[in-house]
Amino acid sequence: MKLLAATQNRRKLEELRRILDPIGIEVCTPKALGIEIPEVEETGETFAQNAALKARSACEASGLPALAEDSGLCVFALNGAPGIYSARYSGAVGENRDRENLNLLLCNMKKFPREKRSAKFVCAICVVYPDGRILEVCGEAHGEIAFEPSGENGFGYDPVFLTEKGSFANLSPEEKDKISHRGQALRKLAERLPEMGKTLIFGGTFNPVHNGHIALCENAVRLLGAQSCVMIPSYLPPHKSGKSVAAGEHRVNMCRLAVKDKPGFSVSDLEINRGGKSYTVETLRELKSRIGDMPWFLCGADMFVTLPEWHKYEEIITLAVLCGAPREGLGVEQLEETARKIRQDGGQARVLEIPILNISSSQIREILQTGGDASAFLPPLAAQYIIENRLYV
Numbered sequence: 001m002k003l004l005a006a007t008q009n010r011r012k013l014e015e016l017r018r019i020l021d022p023i024g025i026e027v028c029t030p031k032a033l034g035i036e037i038p039e040v041e042e043t044g045e046t047f048a049q050n051a052a053l054k055a056r057s058a059c060e061a062s063g064l065p066a067l068a069e070d071s072g073l074c075v076f077a078l079n080g081a082p083g084i085y086s087a088r089y090s091g092a093v094g095e096n097r098d099r100e101n102l103n104l105l106l107c108n109m110k111k112f113p114r115e116k117r118s119a120k121f122v123c124a125i126c127v128v129y130p131d132g133r134i135l136e137v138c139g140e141a142h143g144e145i146a147f148e149p150s151g152e153n154g155f156g157y158d159p160v161f162l163t164e165k166g167s168f169a170n171l172s173p174e175e176k177d178k179i180s181h182r183g184q185a186l187r188k189l190a191e192r193l194p195e196m197g198k199t200l201i202f203g204g205t206f207n208p209v210h211n212g213h214i215a216l217c218e219n220a221v222r223l224l225g226a227q228s229c230v231m232i233p234s235y236l237p238p239h240k241s242g243k244s245v246a247a248g249e250h251r252v253n254m255c256r257l258a259v260k261d262k263p264g265f266s267v268s269d270l271e272i273n274r275g276g277k278s279y280t281v282e283t284l285r286e287l288k289s290r291i292g293d294m295p296w297f298l299c300g301a302d303m304f305v306t307l308p309e310w311h312k313y314e315e316i317i318t319l320a321v322l323c324g325a326p327r328e329g330l331g332v333e334q335l336e337e338t339a340r341k342i343r344q345d346g347g348q349a350r351v352l353e354i355p356i357l358n359i360s361s362s363q364i365r366e367i368l369q370t371g372g373d374a375s376a377f378l379p380p381l382a383a384q385y386i387i388e389n390r391l392y393v
Helices: 010-023 047-062 083-088 094-108 173-179 181-195 211-224 248-258 270-274 280-291 313-319 332-344 361-369 380-388
Strands: 002-005 026-028 066-075 118-128 134-145 161-163 199-204 228-233 265-267 296-300 321-325 349-351
Touching: 002 010, 002 047, 010 026, 010 066, 010 173, 010 181, 047 066, 047 118, 047 134, 066 083, 066 181, 083 094, 118 181, 134 181, 134 211, 173 181, 199 211, 199 280, 211 228, 211 296, 211 321, 228 248, 228 270, 248 265, 248 270, 248 380, 270 280, 280 313, 321 332, 332 349
Parallel strands: 002 026, 002 066, 199 228, 199 296, 228 265, 296 321, 321 349
Antiparallel strands: 066 118, 118 134, 134 161
C-alpha cells in the first residue's frame, strides 16, 4: 500500500519509513511521484486540525491516500507554548531555525526550577483517502526541559527534551522510536490501517431516526475509518417489546430518507424481513457471512453497557468489533469498564469519544404526540415523511 506523505522534512520522513516500511506501507513523497501539492496555511487550533488540513489538501491535489502529521512541544510552565507554533516559535527561517527556536525556549525557561519544567511532545497524524475516509491518531511523550542542550542526534527541540533515558538527542533512532510521540502515533497508525475499509453496522429501533443518530454514525465512520455504514432498523427489539413502535416499513423508509445523500451510507431491511424478535447475534452471523470480514458494530451508551447480558453474548464478541459512544449520564469511563470486560472475555471493543447530542426518540415522540414541532431534531426528509404519514400522533 502506498501513502503520499505531505512533508518534505527529511528527518520526519525517515521516522515514518522506519516504522511503516516493515508492515508493507510504502511512504512516498510528492517529489518522488512527480506531484506538486500546494503549501497549506496551518490555520487549525490544534495539532489534529492542522494535520487534517494538510492531509486533505494533499489527497485532493494528488488523488492518492495522503498522510500528514503536525507535531510540537508543549511546556506546561509556558501555558502550552510553543505548541502548534513550535516550528515558527522564534520567527527564524532557514538553517538557523531550529537553533533559534531552541535558544528562545531556553531563554523563556530560565526562571523555572526543575520541578516546573514538565513538558510533552505531541504528534497528530491524519490519513485522508480519496473516497472521503479519514483516519486520525495521536501520540504523546512526556518529559521535562533541560537547562542546556545535550546530544548529537534528533532535530528541533530534541536536545533539551529530557526523558528517563536522557535527552531525545542522546538516543539512537531506534531507541527514540520506542518512546517518542511520533513513534507512538505511528504504531497506532500501523494497527489501525488494516482496519480501513471495514463496514460499520449501526442497529437500533430508529423510532424515529433523528439527527443524533446521523451525527453518531458520521463521527464513528470518521474515527474508525470505515468505508461504509449500514443502518439496520430492528423488527422487534427485545428490550422494547412492550413499547409502541412504528411499523418496520416506516422506520426503514425514514432511515433511507435520512441518509439519501450521504455517500457510503445505506439501510438494510434484513431484520424487518426476518420478523420476530431482533437478536443481534443472528444479524451479525448473516452480515459476517456476506461481508467476509469482521465489521464494526456500533450501539449507543445505554445499550453498550448491557452488552455482556445480551442473548448469546459469547458468540457476539466473535462476530464484530463492538463500539460504544457516550451520552449524557453515561460517560467514557463507564463505557470503558464494559470495553475492558469484553476484552477480558476475548472480544474486541472500542469506546469512541464523540460529541454528545442530547436528543432521544422518546422526546421527539412526546413532542409530536402533543402537536409540537420536532423538525429541528429530525433529518428534513424524515420529518416530512412523518407528517405525510401521520406518524406519532
